[in-house]
Amino acid sequence: KNEVEQSPQNLTAQEGEFITINCSYSVGISALHWLQQHPGGGIVSLFMLSSGKKKHGRLIATINIQEKHSSLHITASHPRDSAVYICAVYSNTGNQFYFGTGTSLTVIP
């Protein structure tokens, strides 16, 4: 059983669409990260959340601690958003990181 589950695994969208990627986790956490991995392999940290909601440009991340669920939203999607998005949580017991398997997003012009 994976401690972090992401859905969907693959997502294809038309440019301009609103996109949601979901992350559920089963461990108690102190923080949740959303990472973006570009086709070339580079990784960028988008958000770190411990509660509520954060917004950066067209990206919005929310977390519900009680439901152990987070979502990453992309508004007005663009082909340059095509990447793999990875959810990672840092547990508050055992001091461990757990990673989701990633959601591969392709935005078509």
Add this chain to the structure above:
Amino acid sequence: DAGVIQSPRHEVTEMGQEVTLRCKPISGHNSLFWYRQTMMRGLELLIYFNNNVPIDDSGMPEDRFSAKMPNASFSTLKIQPSEPRDSAVYFCASREVLTGNTIYFGEGSWLTVV
């Protein structure tokens, strides 16, 4: 700032050889992380340091792997002896704990063990 700098970017080595990966974190950052990414297992945290001290090495797969951080500006991840299953991309990342939540990743070291 130049960002997190990793070397080598690519390495191909024979089974049994020692491999040393290097990382220079962003100046002023006091947390450093080593990750491994494979197709089968995705992204895994291997070890992380706070203020040059290893905090959690539970992700290090076995004794063949070791990591050091002799000072705030340099860390190494060593594999000795290397095996084909160690082939992966190894990422280093750093963070300034007190004022920053963002983790900054290096471009990765692509290791192939043949």
